[in-house]
Amino acid sequence: MNINICKDAADLGKKAATQAAAYLNEVIGKNGYARIVLSTGSSQFETLSALIESDVDWSKVEMFHLDEYVGLPESHIASFRKYLKERFISKINLLDYHLVDGNPDSIPELTRLLREKDVDLGLIGIGENGHIAFNDPPADFDTKEAYIVVNLDDACKNQQVGEGWFPTIDDVPKQAISMTVYQILKCKKIITCVPHEVKAKAIYATLNNEISNMVPATMLRTHPDWSLYIDENSAKLIK
Numbered sequence: 001m002n003i004n005i006c007k008d009a010a011d012l013g014k015k016a017a018t019q020a021a022a023y024l025n026e027v028i029g030k031n032g033y034a035r036i037v038l039s040t041g042s043s044q045f046e047t048l049s050a051l052i053e054s055d056v057d058w059s060k061v062e063m064f065h066l067d068e069y070v071g072l073p074e075s076h077i078a079s080f081r082k083y084l085k086e087r088f089i090s091k092i093n094l095l096d097y098h099l100v101d102g103n104p105d106s107i108p109e110l111t112r113l114l115r116e117k118d119v120d121l122g123l124i125g126i127g128e129n130g131h132i133a134f135n136d137p138p139a140d141f142d143t144k145e146a147y148i149v150v151n152l153d154d155a156c157k158n159q160q161v162g163e164g165w166f167p168t169i170d171d172v173p174k175q176a177i178s179m180t181v182y183q184i185l186k187c188k189k190i191i192t193c194v195p196h197e198v199k200a201k202a203i204y205a206t207l208n209n210e211i212s213n214m215v216p217a218t219m220l221r222t223h224p225d226w227s228l229y230i231d232e233n234s235a236k237l238i239k
């Protein structure tokens with residue numbers, strides 16, 4: 001575990017992107033290609049915008065997607081595939097990409113593609129309720145599936161309303177397709193970017209609580225190559 005406390009979200013994004021790009025280049029140098037999983041949400045804005053400016057041969061990178069609401073059309077402002085297309089995919093020239101389209105019927109094909117080869121790098125955020133992907137507490141730590149349909153809890157839905165993605169909690173879809181905790185931990189390297197004060201409690205619990213599905217992000221502590229980037233605000237309670 002490697003913890004980096006950065007000045008603010010912009011500084012965090014630059015530093016995390018620098019590490020991510022260096023690792024991608026190392027893997028491309030060794031294997032000729034690299035595979036990456038991307039999370040979304042407000043916490044990833046600065047990292048993704050710094051990453052697309054990094055010196056990486058994106059034509060050798062295949063991208064997978066962490067999670068998406070069930071049934072949400074791509075035209076909706078909260079759609080994570082819209083987010084990734086606008087903020088990442090359209091800005092670079094990827095070898096290939098595979099989005100979670102919000103239809104549970106697509107899970108078997110997505111799983112097949114994901115499991116063709118190892119995933120080198122996961123950029124995995126942490127939500128206000130301590131979730132990774134959409135694995136809200138109590139998260140399923142036992143399933144060996146790659147993606148599952150999950151029910152979203154009120155804390156998760158409230159975060160989405162608070163960030164302005166939906167007008168009220170009733171507008172937030174009740175379910176999502178989420179990469180599982182088991183599958184996330186299979187990424188060879190994980191970089192977690194968590195700026196902002198609203199995440200201070202989640203960061204404290206991630207680092208201090210016992211490993212438990214009630215704080216799903218605690219499981220990241222078991223990963224052999226996990227780097228956490230927090231800023232002075234999200235780090236407030238751990239100082």
Ligand code: GLP
Nearest residue numbers: 039040041042043125126127133
């Ligand atoms: C979000 C996204 C995930 C992300 C996590 C934390 O809702 N679906 O891909 O890793 O939850 O991100 P944020 O707190 O910025 O929304």
